[in-house]
Amino acid sequence: MSGARSAFAELDTGVHGAVRFGDGSTMGIEGRGTVLFKCKTGEHQKLTGVYHIPRLQANIISLGQLEEEKFKIVLEDGALKIWDPWHRLVAVVRRGANRLYVLNANVDKPVCLAARGEEASWRWHARYGQLGFQGLQKLSKGEMVRGLPRIEQVDQVCDGCLVGKQRRLPFPAASKFRAARQLELVHADLCGPVTPPTPGGKKLFLLAIDDMSRYMWLVLLAMKDEAATAIIHLQSRAEAEVGRKLGTLRTDRGGEFTARAFGEYCAGQGIQRHLTAPYTPQQNGVVERRNQTVLGMARCMLKAMNVPGRFWGEAVTMAVFVLNRAPTKALQNMTPYEAWYGHKPDVHFFRIFGCVAHVKVAGVHLRKLDDRSTPMVLIGYEPGTKAYRLYNPATDRVHVSRDVVFEEGRAWNWEEDGAGSSAGGDSDPFVVEYTYTPGVPGATPEAEPVPRAASRTPGATSSGQGTGRSTTPSSSSSSVRSGATPSVSAGMGAPLKKEEDSTRAPATPTGVEFVSPPSCGVDLDNDHDDGAPLRFRKLDDILANSDPVEQQELMMAVGDGEPANFEEARREQSWIKAMREEMTSIEQNSTWKLVDLPRGHKPIGLKWVFKLKRDEAGKVVKHKARLVAKGYVQQQGIDFDEVFAPVARMESVRMLLAAAAQEGWYVHHMDVKSAFLNGELKEEVYVQQPPGFVAAGHEAKVLKLNKALYGLRQAPRAWNVKLDSSLQDMGFTRCVSEHGMYTRGVGETRVVVGVYVDDLIITGSNPAGVEAFKEEMQQVFRMSDLGLLSFYLGIEVKQGTNSITLGRLHMQGNCLRRQG
Incomplete structure (x- = not known):
């Protein structure tokens, strides 16, 4: 913690709190950030999570926090010695007269990449997506790639690295199993949604990693349900490249990976499925850690050249391209590209992401004085072609060209051009929305691939639990007008048949009688275990041991004049009028449109909720009917992501x-x-037509929501x-x-x-x-x-x-x- 604002290389002033010292006094925290120290060799050492306490007169370093950051600390012979995570001696501090250890450190600022961009070492640092100088030196000294010059720069931090490379809670250091052949084990994970979406409407990306070579593939997706198709395409491509079948696929338990259709496909292809335990992403730690690396590099590339956040898709794609040609601790003296393809990659064509590029104008009708080049922005390398991908802000188009002259030290002025409102500033260029659940100590480590003969049934988990019932209803192929609104059906709908009441017999406390499920569909809440059998108890068994007085009080409390369901409400004109008012309000708001149910989706049911509005005297002033979605059947990560909404206390x-x-x-x-x-909804949600308001002639269709409904x-x-x-x-x-x-x-x-x-x-x-x-x-x-x-x-x-x-x-x- 420090009281000097100037000592921070980066500071988040949104962090507040208080620190209590040994004498009982407290001081307020006004931010948290990063402090850089310059060593005698010129290298940078970084302390993260440093609190800014303006009233603090001295700077204090926590030895416990250093130990958490993998620093080694030894107290012996009147001196404090500190080694960094790479076992290099960082500092030797002699004990003072008052038994304190006072470190005279040289606080430094991050290197301005724009000012040092002309130096070869810093230029290749930017070309490699802000890869650390230790990694660049390993590439050049080991001759792991072709076209990279000798790198002698000491390890320092630039301004792009500092704001772009954020760290999450640690994952396991290493797995106990390592594949010996290509495609023996592939890790896959879905990351997102990411805001803002790309110009093409992509909100997520799928990352797949071969366990043996650590080679990566990335596919941008608009919806989660596209993940299965993307994996199938990646499988075909990878199998064609190495001539070997995919053995095992390891993913989490997201609905996109546990869908029945995808499970059947994997079973038909002989692909083993490894699924992580619930709330245990560490079991898929290889791809989880790589997700963090890819996002960190993408942020650095966007920040370094002030590229708008909507180009995050191009940034993560280029990050994967670069990381496949960068060193990794999982491989010795080779890159993932060499481990996969068998030869060293070429990197002489690497250029800095987001720099200005002058593209040769190709055309047959050019006049003598017409410009021969157009300034654009480099956004990547075109796959399958020896050419660059370049964005023209003037026309909002992407071009592919090999005739390019680069100004790597110059960034595009997005503010002047008006194409990048999200660029610049102190905020992140893009936001990845996910919920991280810390692991449980002693969690099960990654399992080794089981023999191929032990292939599970589609959708089965490693513990023998299955996905249970199908969620893929049939859909009609007939077309319907977009935006058609259901009208009130004749008779306001027919009531369901109810079973005749029978004389209740007291249930024995020693045994519970289970009955057959009802013939109509049953909506289960999100806590239901799909692999468990459905069992239904009689109401007599549930109420057998209840106090009769409590039951009588409950029955007296519900008689408030409000209908319990649609069948009771349809008998009174006041409630019918209220329901029609609600439907009119929904129609005027363009809340939904009538469509065929896409394959692989399950519609959410709707119900009516009725409420009498009263004034302070208890007099009824309004009959209110609300159409509510049965949101308890929604699954987090598939039907929704975030749910919290603040209200005034x-x-x-x-x-x-x-x-x-x-x-x-x-x-x-x-x-x-x-x-x-x-x-406004970000997710793709389908609901059933409301009771009593089913569109005549379109009874099999569903409603696709454009905006939210109560109950979601x-x-x-x-x-x-x-x-x-x-x-x-x-x-x-x-x-x-x-x-x-x-x-x-x-x-x-x-x-x-x-x-x-x-x-x-x-x-x-x-x-x-x-x-x-x-x-x-x-x-x-x-x-x-x-x-x-x-x-x-x-x-x-x-x-x-x-x-x-x-x-x-x-x-x-x-x-x-x-x-x-």
Whole structure:
């Protein structure tokens, strides 16, 4: 930890906290970053995770943190000796008179790559995607590639390396098994989704690695369901190159890898499947570590030349191309390319990613004074051709050419061109969205390939568990108008037949009777184990030991006048009207379109939820019908990724009301109509047609969602992202400690907004400013202006001239009514 801001080569000021010292005093943390030290040889040593504490008068280095970073520390003979992870002596510190070890270190800054780009060593450092100088020296001294000059530069850090190479929690150091032949074992993993998408709409990439040679293949994907097809294509290509069949494929348990169709294909090809244990990515550590390396190199290449983040697909593709021609600890004195193809690769044609390139204009109708070249940007090497891939920002087109003159020390001015709003700045050029689950100590290591004769059935896991039921329904080939909206079917749909009630007999406590599953489809939640058999118990068995008094109280509590299902609601015109209003709102919002169900997808069911809206006196003011998706059947990683959406805490709401009462401000209340329908979906989601509103003549079709529906696991987050961006576009700033609170303006123009899902409470010093905000919101969303706040989250609010009173008489009255 350090108190000197100038000592940091890179600092994240978004990290806050406090440190408690031995005397009980505390100091605030104002950031966390990296400090570079320059050794006597000129090399750089890097300390990461250093806290910036402005009040700290001395710099303190944690020996425990150094040990975690694989440094070796020895205290002997009155001296502290430190060796780096490569067993090189870094520092010798003598013990002081007060038994402290004071290190006089030379703090340095990262090397500016643009300023040193003319030197051969730094130029090849950039051409190799910011590969470390130790790796470059290993390549040149070992003559592992052709066309690389002698590299003598000491190991230093450039500005691109510092901001681009981020580290995750460590994976296992090495596996206990190593393949002896090509394609004996292949590791594969899917990374993403990545934002922003590429110009071609790709959001993910598939990385596959041959275990013996460590040779890599990368395929950009738009959807996860394309992964199986990509693996099949890679298999055909690899088998043709080496003349050997793929033996074992190791992946995680993502739905894209455990689909029944893909399992059947692997079984037919004689491919063994190794699946990692749940929440244990370390068992596929080879590809997990390589994912980290590829992303780090891609960030470095984009950052070094200020290339916009939407070109991440070209960056990761070039990173894999370079890493196949770079040294790796898994191989001795050869590159993955040589281990795979049997000969040394050529690298003389390498150029710096993102540099300016002048491309020869080829044409037969050129006039004498026409330009003979066009400036473009290098974005990679064209596969299967001895040529470069170049992007023309003026025409937004990619060209392939071999007649190119490079300016490797010059980057394109994306801001002046207007083609790269995401370039530059301190933020990452692209964001990879994933959830990392730390491993459990003592987790099972990677298993060796089992004999080919022990091939499992499609979709089976290593522990004998299968994927269970099929999720591939049949689809119709007939076409339908895009955007067609189902109309109300005649009779509002037919009710399902219900079994006749029978006399209940008490169940014996010693045995439980299981019955056959119902004939209709059963929706299972995400926690269901697909490999376990489905067993259904009688309701009598479940309630046999319940207290009769508790059952009676439960039955008295549910009689609140709200229908329990669609069949009960269809008998009253008020509920029919409410359902039609909901369908109209959904149709006007372009929430879905009627399509045939694609092969490999399973539609999510829909149901109606009914609610009576009451005022503070308990009087019914509105019949509300909400169409809700059965989101509990969705699987994370396939149907959705992120679900968290912040809301204002009750403590924050009380504080807002207290501040308004103190200042004499009035608090207003607004409600967003069908708020979740405004959230835009990133995933491909299909749902069944709603009960009672099945399109006549298209009963077999499903609805593809363009926007979110209530009940979807990702719906709250999609709506919150939409609302947050809209408020920020209006000039509001989100509170850093309470993400459900927004403010705009200061003094007489101050407006404060509290958000709880679709309820907004608004207050401010100027009533005109509050009304102006209401008008802005009504232009963006369909809003209900509820006037002054009187009832919020079950709390009655009474506003006076200089006071605000809160109460819960309404809730207490409801409890008394329900209890009779």
